[in-house]
Every structure is written in structure tokens, then in C-alpha cells.
Amino acid sequence: MIRLARVGATKQPHYRVVVIEKDRARNGRSVEVVGTYNPRTNPATVLLKRDRIDYWTKNGAQLSDRVGKLLAAAPVAVEPAAV
Template sequence: MAVRIRLARHGAKKRPFYRIVAAPSEAPRDGRFLEVLGTYNPLTDPATIEVKEDRVLYWLENGAKASDTVVSLLRKTGVWAKAHAKRPEASGS
């Protein structure tokens, strides 16, 4: 089973609120997921990003792939750099 770290949309119409989740790649966007890893609220100024850093690192170390949007959020919080600092043999990104 391939695992993706991606956003699941919640909130009311025109008031988006996102959860950062680890989910099977076959699951629908707002469907089944394995674990909630954080939240993202784009409506606050500046946007609020909360991440369970230890759990994100766990999933990345165990082969989960992050979506492009989640990668940009993790870069803003500094978690992406920590994930790649632990794996010096990894190149790029």
C-alpha cells in the first residue's frame, strides 16, 4: 500500500480549512486516512500551519510521498529540511 501525505479539505463553503493527513494513495481526497499529521488554515493572516513534526518525519522515513502542496507547507515550517538532513544520501528536492 502506497502512502501519501496530502491535504484533506474541511470547513464550510468558501471557508476552507485543511488537515494534513497520511492516507493510502487510492483513498479519495476527503475519505479514509491513516493519521492526522497537522492542520493548515489559509484564511488567517498569515496562514496558520501546525505540524506534528515527529509523525511527519516517521511517515517520510517509512516511504510516504508528500504532495507538492504539502512539500511547500513543510518547507515553510522547516520540517522538510530536517527530513532530508536525516537522509544525506538522498539527492535533490
Template sequence: MSVKIRLKRTGMKKAPSYRVVVADSRSPRDGRIIENIGWYNPRVEPSAININEEKALGWLKNGAQPTESVESLLKRSGILARFEAEKSSTSAE
């Protein structure tokens, strides 16, 4: 089973907001999820990103693959850099 960190669309028609969720890669975009780890609102300026860092790092350590859009959100919030730093420090030991 492949687990992905991806966006689930919420909000009204023509006014999207998104939840950052962990889901099975085979489930539909707005289908069953495993865990909700944050949200993203592109409609405000600057766009609002709120991701639970500990949950995201835990899922990344367990092998969950972020989609391209979630990967860019994780980079913008600094979570991906922290994950890479922890990964390189454990491999150096």
C-alpha cells in the same frame, strides 16, 4: 500500496481549512485516512500551519510521499529541511 501525505479539506463552503493527513494514494481526497498529523488554515494572515514534526518525520522516513502542496507546507515549517539533513547525515556514515 503507496502512501501519501496530503491535504483533506474541512471547513464551511467558501471558507476552507485543511487537515494534513497520511492516506493511501488510492483513497479519495476526503476519504479514509491512516493518520492525522496536523492542520493548515490559509484564511488567516499569515496562514497558520501546525504539523506534528515527529509524526511527519516518521512517515517521511517510512517512504510516504508528500503532495506538492504539503511539500511546500513542510518547507515553510522547516520539517523538510530537517528530514533532508537527517537523510544526508545517515548516508554519509
């Protein structure tokens, strides 16, 4: 499953987007960190490794509701063409 794991101090949330087994604890050992989400900035900062997220979803990982919304709302980064 791909979901959020909370990190940061009390009342200062910051999240990692992680690939983790579904039955593990929220902040348990993850398989891979595939992004970050900081809701405290204006606008909220979302950094995602889309290639790794695509890899894991093709191999059967499910997105949590919140990660699905973040993925849909995050702008698609366009990489410059190779010269």
C-alpha cells in the same frame, strides 16, 4: 501519501494534513492526522507534527507538492531544554 484533506464550510476552507493511501478519495478515511492548515488567517496558520511526518516519510510515505511547500515554509519550533 501525506496530503491535504479539505474540511470546513463552503468558501471557508480549512485543511487537515493527513497520511492516507494514495488511491483513496481526497476526504476518505485517513491513517493519521499529522497537522492542520488554515489559509484564511493572516498569515496562514500551519501546525505540523514534524516527528510523525518524519516517521511516515522514513517508512515510504511521499509528500504532495503542497504539503512539501508547507513543510519547507513552516518555522521550525524550538522546544525548551529539559532542566
